[in-house]
Amino acid sequence: MAIHQIDPGLVPFQILDPEGNLVGEMPALSPERLLYFYRMMRLARAFSDRIIAMQRQGRATTFGSLTGQEAATVGLAAPLQPQDWLATSYREIASLIVKGVPLSTLVYSFRGYTPPNWPAETRCLPYQIVIGTQIPHAVGLAMAAKIVGDPVVAVGVCGDGATSEGDFNEALNFAGVFRAPAVIIVQNNGWAISVPRHRQSAAPTLAARGIGFGVPAALVDGNDILAVYETVRQAVERARAGDGPTLIELLTYRLGSHTTADDASRYRDPVEVEAWRARDPIARLQKFLRRRDLLSEEQDEEIGAAVQAEIDAAVREAEAMPPMAPDSFFAYVSATLPPRLQEQRAELLRFVSPSPSQPQPGERR
Amino acid sequence: MALRSMTMIEALNDALALELERDERVVLLGQDIGLNGGVFRVTDQLQRRFGERRVFDTPLAESAIIGTSVGMAVYGLRPIAEIQFAGFLFLCMSQLVTQAARMRFRSGGAFSCPLVVRSPYGGGVRTPELHSDSLEGVFLQTPGLKVVIPSNPYDAKGLLAAAVADPDPVLFLENIKLYRSFRQETPEEYYTVPLGKAKTVQAGEDVSVFSYGAMVPVALEAAQQAQQELGISVEVIDLRTVWPLDEEAIVSSVEKTGRAVVVHEAPRAGGIGAEVTALINEHCLYSLLKPVARVTGYDTPYPVPGVEDYYLPTPAKVLAALRQVMEP
Numbered sequence: 001m002a003i004h005q006i007d008p009g010l011v012p013f014q015i016l017d018p019e020g021n022l023v024g025e026m027p028a029l030s031p032e033r034l035l036y037f038y039r040m041m042r043l044a045r046a047f048s049d050r051i052i053a054m055q056r057q058g059r060a061t062t063f064g065s066l067t068g069q070e071a072a073t074v075g076l077a078a079p080l081q082p083q084d085w086l087a088t089s090y091r092e093i094a095s096l097i098v099k100g101v102p103l104s105t106l107v108y109s110f111r112g113y114t115p116p117n118w119p120a121e122t123r124c125l126p127y128q129i130v131i132g133t134q135i136p137h138a139v140g141l142a143m144a145a146k147i148v149g150d151p152v153v154a155v156g157v158c159g160d161g162a163t164s165e166g167d168f169n170e171a172l173n174f175a176g177v178f179r180a181p182a183v184i185i186v187q188n189n190g191w192a193i194s195v196p197r198h199r200q201s202a203a204p205t206l207a208a209r210g211i212g213f214g215v216p217a218a219l220v221d222g223n224d225i226l227a228v229y230e231t232v233r234q235a236v237e238r239a240r241a242g243d244g245p246t247l248i249e250l251l252t253y254r255l256g257s258h259t260t261a262d263d264a265s266r267y268r269d270p271v272e273v274e275a276w277r278a279r280d281p282i283a284r285l286q287k288f289l290r291r292r293d294l295l296s297e298e299q300d301e302e303i304g305a306a307v308q309a310e311i312d313a314a315v316r317e318a319e320a321m322p323p324m325a326p327d328s329f330f331a332y333v334s335a336t337l338p339p340r341l342q343e344q345r346a347e348l349l350r351f352v353s354p355s356p357s358q359p360q361p362g363e364r365r
Numbered sequence: 366m367a368l369r370s371m372t373m374i375e376a377l378n379d380a381l382a383l384e385l386e387r388d389e390r391v392v393l394l395g396q397d398i399g400l401n402g403g404v405f406r407v408t409d410q411l412q413r414r415f416g417e418r419r420v421f422d423t424p425l426a427e428s429a430i431i432g433t434s435v436g437m438a439v440y441g442l443r444p445i446a447e448i449q450f451a452g453f454l455f456l457c458m459s460q461l462v463t464q465a466a467r468m469r470f471r472s473g474g475a476f477s478c479p480l481v482v483r484s485p486y487g488g489g490v491r492t493p494e495l496h497s498d499s500l501e502g503v504f505l506q507t508p509g510l511k512v513v514i515p516s517n518p519y520d521a522k523g524l525l526a527a528a529v530a531d532p533d534p535v536l537f538l539e540n541i542k543l544y545r546s547f548r549q550e551t552p553e554e555y556y557t558v559p560l561g562k563a564k565t566v567q568a569g570e571d572v573s574v575f576s577y578g579a580m581v582p583v584a585l586e587a588a589q590q591a592q593q594e595l596g597i598s599v600e601v602i603d604l605r606t607v608w609p610l611d612e613e614a615i616v617s618s619v620e621k622t623g624r625a626v627v628v629h630e631a632p633r634a635g636g637i638g639a640e641v642t643a644l645i646n647e648h649c650l651y652s653l654l655k656p657v658a659r660v661t662g663y664d665t666p667y668p669v670p671g672v673e674d675y676y677l678p679t680p681a682k683v684l685a686a687l688r689q690v691m692e693p
Binding site: 090112131132166327 | 396397399400401402404422424425426427428429452453455456491492493494495496633634663664665666668669670671672675676679681682685
């Protein structure tokens with residue numbers, strides 16, 4: 001059992017060491033499931049690289065790199081069932097993909113538009129931009145499931161920086177008080193833009209926060225997908241069984257800059273980055289699979305080509321989707337548009353020049 | 366005075382450096398303002414020059430940044446806090462509105478809170494959600510707090526110095542689009558531009574346009590077009606301090622022209638435009654020849670980057686409003 005009342009001196013839970021050796025008990029996972037994890041991690045990295053390349057070409061807006069955090073983000077979403085909820089930040093795009101959000105929907109959002117078809121049935125909230133605000137939502141979703149009596153778990157994910165926000169701490173307290181079927185996961189990637197983890201909290205671990213709120217916690221090697229998967233699976237089961245919330249700290253590393261608007265070389269020692277590059281989560285699972293003869297070199301190449309093809313198709317689809325209409329931002333302000341806003345919409349449309357390639361909404365005079 | 370060509374970023378950096386030099390009580394705090402120099406580089410090199418004791422990064426906690434600044438200000442320091450984007454001011458509303466702004470009031474004058482909160486705001490630069498919002502209207506009902514928004518490097522430097530010298534809390538909003546959009550000859554020495562004073566950037570006879578921040582250049586462009594296309598003379602006034610408003614400047618201009626347009630990118634309802642219009646009604650309604658027009662952001666959330674340009678006031682929108690108020 002990886003979940004404890006955390007001891008500040010606790011060694012992170014690990015199943016695979018950085019060399020891909022099995023150092024813990026192997027979870028019950030089929031070879032197909034292991035290959036699925038590997039494929040999703042490769043997809044996450046390729047997706048991140050693609051959106052960043054598109055941003056540099058002016059085809060996408062600001063994007064936060066996912067690189068280095070694939071074990072954490074794929075591993076945390078993998079144990080969830082379709083009825084479970086997921087509330088994340090912008091750093092957990094891979095978790096959303098695993099939970100079923102289509103790639104093309106995500107690409108469209110990174111073109112700077114609101115996807116017209118956000119898949120509510122995946123039970124993923126739109127990725128959160130404001131730090132830490134999604135954690136109370138996750139706890140509230142879990143409280144609702146408990147009130148209604150549904151066997152549903154809600155997972156909230158944030159970064160190390162978010163643990164300094166009031167919202168995070170208040171939500172953790174609620175989770176404990178109401179014994180909410182929630183799992184609160186901190187992706188500790190070492191950096192909140194330029195502020196290192198040790199400047200974020202004087203606590204020896206972020207998992208140690210659990211003690212103060214009476215919430216059992218786990219400290220996990222976040223670059224070991226088997227450890228991440230197994231810990232989250234246990235926490236989700238605990239929650240579903242009515243045994244209350246769990247706090248999980250995943251130790252990982254943001255190999256890239258904070259976003260395309262940031263330059264991490266201004267504030268980060270390249271030696272540190274290289275040390276973490278040597279602990280690459282994808283390489284770790286790859287070594288393990290190779291050693292067990294579960295992944296041939298040929299298969300590996302096929303996976304690489306397949307994820308590129310999947311991303312190509314998603315980008316094509318998203319770029320073929322029409323841009324949002326000029327007055328689209330009036331559409332979802334409230335269930336019905338008040339007269340004052342109807343007037344403002346008409347006012348705007350008088351300044352929009354009609355373009356033959358883009359039909360204007362019917363209200364245009 | 367020695368002049369140097371500066372962007373608004375450089376002028377603000379210069380102003381902060383002068384404050385740190387001239388007053389030991391000044392400290393800077395915020396997220397990523399140290400080694401990184403701020404996400405827009407307004408505090409570039411300041412930690413290196415003045416040390417971590419006086420220029421420091423905080424944990425990611427807006428409420429604590431403002432709350433601890435209140436404590437530091439009461440103690441006698443002169444904190445200058447940065448909130449990384451104005452959209453994140455919502456995370457410290459309690460400390461800013463119910464605490465910083467009310468310290469003098471609730472202590473019966475025993476304590477004051479000489480605090481400056483700097484925050485970038487404004488649209489048109491393709492930022493993610495809540496990185497472009499204009500929140501000045503939200504603070505019109507925050508008695509005790511002044512709100513300052515410069516439109517050019519010279520004013521930015523002088524207004525920031527005046528904000529630091531002010532005995533009460535000042536919210537200093539910096540338009541992201543203006544940060545690097547142009548340079549201006551700016552004095553290297555310390556100087557102040559008084560708070561609460563608007564500035565006539567272009568004198569005119571037929572209509573008054575009240576604006577601030579990034580909408581000043583938009584208003585000026587529209588004024589130029591109106592001059593050419595309609596043959597009218599437009600007075601453009603930069604409010605600079607949006608709360609409290611320079612009532613004298615507003616009233617005397619409208620008494621002269623008899624027509625007024627207010628331009629801001631913040632939403633329309635309950636905003637600066639509404640307050641300027643109410644002031645005109647209260648003080649010089651009978652000078653008005655036409656109803657006051659407002660050209661503003663719409664009463665919707667600030668949109669995603671792909672459609673944000675439709676949200677913002679443009680010279681064409683201002684020109685249409687000028688035509689409207691100039692109708693006989």
